[in-house]
Amino acid sequence: MIVHVSLAIPISKAFSYSVPRQFELFIKLYMRVTVPFRNRVLTGYVVGVDNGSDDALKEILGVVDIFPLFNESLASLSLWASHYYATPLGLILKYAVPLNLQIEQYLLVKSLCDHTSSLNGISLKKVLRSAGRDAVLNLYHKREIAFYDVFTGKPFTSLVQEPGQVQKHDKILYLGSIDDRMEHYLMLISQHIAGGGNVLMLLPDYYASGRYYYKILVEKFKGNVSWYGSPGKAKARMETYFKARSDGGFVILGNKSAAFLPLLNNGLIIVERSEGDEYRNEEGVKFNAWIIALKRAEIENIPIVFGSIAPPLEIYKGIGEGKFRIIDKSVSIKREDIHIVMKKNLSIPGKLPGEFTEIVGGAIAKGGNVAIFTPRKDYVSHLFCLECKTPFQCTICGGPLSYQKRSNVLICSACDKSINYEEKCPHCNSELIRFSQTGAEYLEGKLNAAFAQCRIVKVTGETLEEVVKGEALDEPDEPLKPLNPTIFIGTQALSKLYTVGVKLLILYGWEELLRISGYRATEKMYQVLMNLIDALRPERICLFMDEKKSVELAPFMNVRSFYLNELQKRKLAEYPPYVRLFLIEVEKKNREMGRRLVKKIQDFLEKEGFGQYITGPLIQKRGYRYQYKMILKIPENESISQGLLALYNFSGVRIEPDPPII
DNA sequence: GAAATAGAACAT
DNA sequence: TGTTCTATTTCA
Numbered sequence A: 001m002i003v004h005v006s007l008a009i010p011i012s013k014a015f016s017y018s019v020p021r022q023f024e025l026f027i028k029l030y031m032r033v034t035v036p037f038r039n040r041v042l043t044g045y046v047v048g049v050d051n052g053s054d055d056a057l058k059e060i061l062g063v064v065d066i067f068p069l070f071n072e073s074l075a076s077l078s079l080w081a082s083h084y085y086a087t088p089l090g091l092i093l094k095y096a097v098p099l100n101l102q103i104e105q106y107l108l109v110k111s112l113c114d115h116t117s118s119l120n121g122i123s124l125k126k127v128l129r130s131a132g133r134d135a136v137l138n139l140y141h142k143r144e145i146a147f148y149d150v151f152t153g154k155p156f157t158s159l160v161q162e163p164g165q166v167q168k169h170d171k172i173l174y175l176g177s178i179d180d181r182m183e184h185y186l187m188l189i190s191q192h193i194a195g196g197g198n199v200l201m202l203l204p205d206y207y208a209s210g211r212y213y214y215k216i217l218v219e220k221f222k223g224n225v226s227w228y229g230s231p232g233k234a235k236a237r238m239e240t241y242f243k244a245r246s247d248g249g250f251v252i253l254g255n256k257s258a259a260f261l262p263l264l265n266n267g268l269i270i271v272e273r274s275e276g277d278e279y280r281n282e283e284g285v286k287f288n289a290w291i292i293a294l295k296r297a298e299i300e301n302i303p304i305v306f307g308s309i310a311p312p313l314e315i316y317k318g319i320g321e322g323k324f325r326i327i328d329k330s331v332s333i334k335r336e337d338i339h340i341v342m343k344k345n346l347s348i349p350g351k352l353p354g355e356f357t358e359i360v361g362g363a364i365a366k367g368g369n370v371a372i373f374t375p376r377k378d379y380v381s382h383l384f385c386l387e388c389k390t391p392f393q394c395t396i397c398g399g400p401l402s403y404q405k406r407s408n409v410l411i412c413s414a415c416d417k418s419i420n421y422e423e424k425c426p427h428c429n430s431e432l433i434r435f436s437q438t439g440a441e442y443l444e445g446k447l448n449a450a451f452a453q454c455r456i457v458k459v460t461g462e463t464l465e466e467v468v469k470g471e472a473l474d475e476p477d478e479p480l481k482p483l484n485p486t487i488f489i490g491t492q493a494l495s496k497l498y499t500v501g502v503k504l505l506i507l508y509g510w511e512e513l514l515r516i517s518g519y520r521a522t523e524k525m526y527q528v529l530m531n532l533i534d535a536l537r538p539e540r541i542c543l544f545m546d547e548k549k550s551v552e553l554a555p556f557m558n559v560r561s562f563y564l565n566e567l568q569k570r571k572l573a574e575y576p577p578y579v580r581l582f583l584i585e586v587e588k589k590n591r592e593m594g595r596r597l598v599k600k601i602q603d604f605l606e607k608e609g610f611g612q613y614i615t616g617p618l619i620q621k622r623g624y625r626y627q628y629k630m631i632l633k634i635p636e637n638e639s640i641s642q643g644l645l646a647l648y649n650f651s652g653v654r655i656e657p658d659p660p661i662i
Numbered sequence B: 001g002a003a004a005t006a007g008a009a010c011a012t
Numbered sequence C: 001t002g003t004t005c006t007a008t009t010t011c012a
Helices: A072-084 A089-096 A114-119 A124-131 A133-141 A178-194 A206-224 A234-246 A289-300 A313-320 A354-365 A440-450 A464-469 A492-496 A510-516 A518-536 A559-573 A591-607 A645-649
Strands: A002-007 A015-018 A032-037 A040-050 A107-111 A145-149 A171-176 A199-202 A225-227 A251-254 A268-272 A304-308 A325-329 A338-343 A370-373 A380-385 A401-404 A409-412 A418-420 A433-438 A455-459 A486-490 A504-508 A540-546 A579-588 A614-622 A625-635 A653-657
Touching: A002 A032, A002 A089, A015 A032, A040 A089, A072 A089, A072 A289, A107 A114, A107 A124, A124 A133, A133 A145, A171 A178, A171 A313, A178 A199, A178 A206, A178 A268, A178 A304, A199 A289, A206 A225, A206 A251, A206 A464, A206 A492, A225 A234, A234 A251, A268 A289, A289 A304, A313 A559, A338 A354, A354 A370, A354 A440, A354 A504, A354 A540, A370 A492, A370 A518, A440 A455, A440 A486, A455 A464, A455 A492, A464 A492, A486 A492, A492 A518, A504 A518, A510 A518, A510 A540, A518 A559, A579 A591, A591 A614, A591 A625, A591 A645, A645 A653
Parallel strands: A171 A304, A171 A325, A199 A251, A199 A268, A225 A251, A268 A304, A338 A540, A370 A486, A370 A504, A455 A486, A504 A540
Antiparallel strands: A002 A015, A002 A040, A032 A040, A107 A145, A380 A401, A380 A433, A401 A409, A409 A418, A579 A625, A579 A653, A614 A625
């Protein structure tokens, strides 16, 4: 017997091994096996089984799983993701099963005959340790033992597709406010769990959205709600895993990895605010959880519901093409309800505009909370030397540096590297440094000085956990006391504060998103504005815009026309969702070497029929290295299949699927 | 991803 | 011609 094994390394092909006779009976597709690779031992997934033998192949060293952890649908989902994201299958499979999976610890042995009775009720982990893996596999194969998990008490068997109730696969966009969405979700969940199904609900983040929804769901569904993938809670995670796998009637909440969680049949998937960037997994395997969830619903033939007040453009495109159904409960804001103040040099440090302190002060005097959105999180995001005119750049990657006053460091926005701020230009040593593009930290300082009597809370992606857990929201269910008005200052993270409620919402430099957010800028602006209003429920809205950068507000005031217009623009410009973008990067110390590899890649892509879609390469010097960047713009109907995966045959090539900014 | 190996650069 | 450091290839 020969098996083809996918390993978690950046190589797109599977490696073949022969199977010693004693393992042959145990081998099934998608089981994990240990194999020799070079001079180490790796765990990989069996992705193919052949009869016959080949003496030239090395032998597998052992069989890890008693059952395959994947069923057909999860396997096809992984295979699809591997192609779609041009990522080797082994890396996807490794991600798709729970991290640090310790199934054996939570499985107990059930004796099925007399001479195994001493093992009855003992954990599989212990039995494996005392009897050895091969002996246990043998007993199981002879049907002398079986397994059940400690949480549900139900037998742990292969994931089989139960015919059961066949559901209608349906893709729905629920366009409406947070209260309407919640009501709709509760109705759907009740229906589904009453029918014995499980519901998977994806939420944009753990600390704020997760907390908010968890609380409401637990109130209604009690112990049948759990988080999958909560940080540091291995046991809870496994409990959710087993419940979802072998039982019905549960609501499983998660963010990214939950999109791959094995779920019993008769499922329903809900994705809340899918436009949130938090669904993008950037570490290791790059993917977007809602895209995976959508494909999964298709493969498993289960309904999926996207709820939002400002959904991603892709979904609105799906409505136009008849792939999505829409439930439209949208509420539009009126232009005349938004007060606009134009100012010069809004993002350059200096005195806050008089109207600004006046308006904030007015709201506070009436005893209401105020939320102030600003697009950047640090003190300032753009430093440059007034003498030699050089902007401050990261020494490692060449990315722009921003300044954090509190810790007096410069942070690279591209690679997160931080260095101490020396108060002089690294180029010419001049001390004439210009700060511009102020952010949340800067405004926080200014507000502290102007409104000493108020509590001022900074809300960014980094502080969100602290804010939600901390004293600012110690009674998340009750709005903050009017006697103690609070000013929340922050980035889009503000739109996660579902419970505070504000009298006044100010967007300070919202139009800057146009320059920050690449080709998605207008879409992003709409989503930021709508989600802030959705979560914070302001009585009044006020925009402070820079005179020179100001934008027309009218196009944002009607959902339908906004999306149709934006889709039209993207189509003309040949941007997503009408094309898919892949960023291909090559980095070499030697300029000529880089050029040669780029040429090889271009020739290969040409041969594969992608030649016409290449832009670039753009050459950038990064420290001592040369970086070559190419953009592949592939029309949506074009299949990429194996084409891009084969780029892993050239080493030193990095592929980034769907880069947000190019 | 990382070890083996081929290649370049430098010294003897 | 040996030594050391770096870039490239290959793994079953």
